[in-house]
Amino acid sequence: MERSITTIHSTPQPTNRVWLGCLVAVVLQIFLAASGYAADDYQTVTVADPYLEMRTGPGRGYPIFNVVDRGDSVDVLKQRTEWYQVRTANGKEGWVAREQMELTLKPDGSAVSFKEAGIEDFTNARWEAGLLAGDFGGANIISLYGSYSLNPNISVELWGSQILGNFSNGWMGSVNIVHEAFPEWRFSPFFTLGAGAIHTEPKSTIIQGQDRTDQIGHVGGGFRIYATRRFLLRAEYKSYVVFTSRDENEEVEEWKVGFAFFF
Amino acid sequence: MESRFRVLFLVVTILSLPGCAATKNLFGFGQEEAPPPSSEPPGQVIDPQVERRKIKEPAIDREDFEIGAYAGIMAIEDFGSDVSYGVRLAYHITEGFFVEGTVGQSEGGLTSFEILSGGARLISDSERTLTYYNLNLGYNILPGEVFIGEGRAYNTNLYLIAGLGSTRFAGDDRFTVNVGAGYRFLLTDSIALHLDFRDHLFDIDLLGEEKTAHNLEGHLGLTVFF
Numbered sequence: 270m271e272r273s274i275t276t277i278h279s280t281p282q283p284t285n286r287v288w289l290g291c292l293v294a295v296v297l298q299i300f301l302a303a304s305g306y307a308a309d310d311y312q313t314v315t316v317a318d319p320y321l322e323m324r325t326g327p328g329r330g331y332p333i334f335n336v337v338d339r340g341d342s343v344d345v346l347k348q349r350t351e352w353y354q355v356r357t358a359n360g361k362e363g364w365v366a367r368e369q370m371e372l373t374l375k376p377d378g379s380a381v382s383f384k385e386a387g388i389e390d391f392t393n394a395r396w397e398a399g400l401l402a403g404d405f406g407g408a409n410i411i412s413l414y415g416s417y418s419l420n421p422n423i424s425v426e427l428w429g430s431q432i433l434g435n436f437s438n439g440w441m442g443s444v445n446i447v448h449e450a451f452p453e454w455r456f457s458p459f460f461t462l463g464a465g466a467i468h469t470e471p472k473s474t475i476i477q478g479q480d481r482t483d484q485i486g487h488v489g490g491g492f493r494i495y496a497t498r499r500f501l502l503r504a505e506y507k508s509y510v511v512f513t514s515r516d517e518n519e520e521v522e523e524w525k526v527g528f529a530f531f532f
Numbered sequence: 533m534e535s536r537f538r539v540l541f542l543v544v545t546i547l548s549l550p551g552c553a554a555t556k557n558l559f560g561f562g563q564e565e566a567p568p569p570s571s572e573p574p575g576q577v578i579d580p581q582v583e584r585r586k587i588k589e590p591a592i593d594r595e596d597f598e599i600g601a602y603a604g605i606m607a608i609e610d611f612g613s614d615v616s617y618g619v620r621l622a623y624h625i626t627e628g629f630f631v632e633g634t635v636g637q638s639e640g641g642l643t644s645f646e647i648l649s650g651g652a653r654l655i656s657d658s659e660r661t662l663t664y665y666n667l668n669l670g671y672n673i674l675p676g677e678v679f680i681g682e683g684r685a686y687n688t689n690l691y692l693i694a695g696l697g698s699t700r701f702a703g704d705d706r707f708t709v710n711v712g713a714g715y716r717f718l719l720t721d722s723i724a725l726h727l728d729f730r731d732h733l734f735d736i737d738l739l740g741e742e743k744t745a746h747n748l749e750g751h752l753g754l755t756v757f758f
Binding site: 311312325326327328329330331332345346347348349350351352353354400402409411413431433438472498499500528530 | 591592593594595596624625626627629631667669672675676677685687695696697698704705706707721757
């Protein structure tokens with residue numbers, strides 16, 4: 270029985286249930302796949318430093334419970350952030366910091382490269398993803414983006430945003446081209462151009478409007494600011510033109526700040 | 533003297549090698565057993581027969597992602613408490629920081645007004661379903677290790693999270709800020725139990741004046757790193 274007082278549109282409940290069910294199913298699949306996963310081939314490295322310290326957990330505070338001497342070998346089982354899980358010849362497993370792994374050798378005697386992300390990667394990394402929030406013509410906006418760099422100067426970005434306002438809600442998706450004139454600067458300015466679509470649903474409590482989907486185009490600029498490790502901060506301004514089916518096009522200004530990381 | 537003998541021996545060897553080959557040709561075996569063409573310069577005599585160690589170099593498995601599901605209780609302000617459940621995906625950027633996305637659902641009950649007034653309903657039944665998503669930044673503030681008995685140690689993390697998202701409730705999508713804390717208990721290096729408490733804040737004007745509603749959620753989850 271539908272007795273809607275405040276709104277006309279209401280969410281069909283079964284749809285929510287279905288997609289949530291699907292998500293849970295996917296999670297279970299991955300869980301089963303991961304628990305059944307067994308890898309036999311591990312990279313073996315030889316300790317070249319006087320010793321290798323093995324900790325009980327992947328963090329700087331965890332206690333050192335075992336030390337591997339120079340010349341002994343360990344298998345590298347996996348990596349989590351800046352930590353490597355290793356197994357010694359007698360079966361002890363523990364976590365080793367990246368800085369110590371840098372001082373190990375491959376079986377053929379060459380040095381192993383366990384690189385840390387740094388400011389060079391800020392300039393050269395191919396992939397980037399981030400979360401920004403701000404103001405879109407008076408409404409709140411939450412945006413997620415993924416970016417692929419064609420070269421240090423030019424990258425292509427895919428954006429998805431949700432707009433939550435007092436008078437209308439909506440979704441927006443766009444494809445951007447971003448140009449950075451000085452990608453090696455820590456405070457790197459960029460210029461962006463893009464196009465996409467916006468879907469708006471006026472709030473029915475205010476006025477009974479119609480849902481609309483319009484094309485958009487935008488120009489903008491901002492800064493990518495390298496913070497630390499894989500982190501960067503991002504602040505930007507964009508000016509949108511919404512190509513409506515009415516006589517006049519709408520113009521919307523957007524300000525956003527957020528963070529991103531590259532990998 | 534010894535080196536002179538060695539040189540002499542080598543010279544003899546060099547001279548005799550083509551000789552042997554010629555003999556073979558003479559007897560008609562040359563076609564089948566011709567030595568493989570050598571790219572080495574003719575001056576090199578010693579062919580090092582050291583077998584190179586074959587080095588397989590498998591890529592190191594990165595486990596920075598964490599995925600899982602959770603279930604718990606959510607108290608929706610004015611609408612009572614009900615079971616909540618959802619899924620979570622996290623990416624660990626550094627030892628301390630991680631980003632996390634959650635999608636969850638709960639169900640609002642009747643407000644006091646609706647119960648006391650008898651039949652009047654503020655919102656329809658379908659609008660009582662609360663669905664949210666959140667994008668959060670988290671920080672492992674207190675990593676540690678706990679002990680069960682004498683022989684078992686488990687790694688744990690107490691973390692703080694804060695983020696933004698949207699909640700669909702009472703016929704509207706509402707801009708939502710959520711803050712909280714959680715406890716990650718690693719059963720193995722790849723499987724973790726989570727105990728989380730979150731506060732979802734959004735503005736709502738359903739009961740007269742607009743106010744910021746605090747919707748507290750506590751849940752227990754299971755995640756796996758991959």
